Amino acid sequence: MGPDGLASMLLIETQELIAYPLYLLFKKSLKDTVIPDDWKQVIVTPIFKKGNRNKADNYRPVSLTSIIGKTFEAIIRDALVCHLEDNHLITDSQHGFRKGRSCLTNLLEFLDKVTGCIDMGENVDVVFLDFAKAFDKVPHKRLILKMHSHGIRGKILDWITEWLKGRKQKVGIRGVLSDWVEVLSGIPHGSVLGPLLFLIYINDLEFGIDNWILKFADDTKIFTRINDDNDWHSLQDDLSKLTTWSEKWQMLCNTSKCKVMHIGKLQKKYPYYMNNQQLEEVT
Helix, strand or coil: CCCCCCCHHHHHHCHHHHHHHHHHHHHHHHHHCCCCHHHHEEEEEEEECCCCCCCHHHEEEEEECCHHHHHHHHHHHHHHHHHHHHCCCCCCCECCCCCCCCHHHHHHHHHHHHHHHHHCCCCEEEEEECECCHHHCCCHHHHHHHHHHCCCCHHHHHHHHHHHCCEEEEEEECCEECCCEEECCCCCCCCCCHHHHHHHHCCCCCCCCCCEEEEECCEEEEEEECCCHHHHHHHHHHHHHHHHHHHHCCCCECHHHCEEEEECCCCCCCCCEECCEECEEEC
């Protein structure tokens, strides 16, 4: 259950009775740009990943939100997806949260390009990028600006803008809840609409980039044939452009987690830099 205390089984069993009242509620919410407080509240449950259990960074936050709120988010998301896909607004490099695309299609396209180069006797350098807590750091005003540039306007944009405001969350551990705290930035965790908004925010990441780039949500890799110094300089220039983009849009890379992989038999193993720091090489 989310913060509103309404269980999914209750909603399923009463769906025929509540469908029309919910329709009226959704319609009024969109018309008046008013969103119930329950839809803006999140209960965060930390799930341990690995490492020291006393460090918060070693836990993955799982967010519980209102099921009714997520139902309306799904309706709006479907409309946005139709707009974005019909007008080919999301770049083909993005494989995350899209129908007919997945982690598998991302890897297949990557392997197709790399093995094609290797079969031709060429070398390939790959840089794997890591954005530091990307979903949590999306600035709301910049996100709204990008949605507007993608043709999302009118009541839908007004509703999403209001939906992002005044959000609160509390942490629950073993039945004990913290106090409410206000969420000032980021894509709402546990939401249906959030992942699509994130795709819009990073959609222009590769604009001006000369080499291949593939994305699965925020997981990004940039790669190219490396046969001489010119190819090396080209990839390094693209890394500099990506650094500039990340600073401009407040989506900073965690340089210590960005890695370089050299593929091919005659590799010169060129060094690559971001933020004046040499990236670690992996095999």
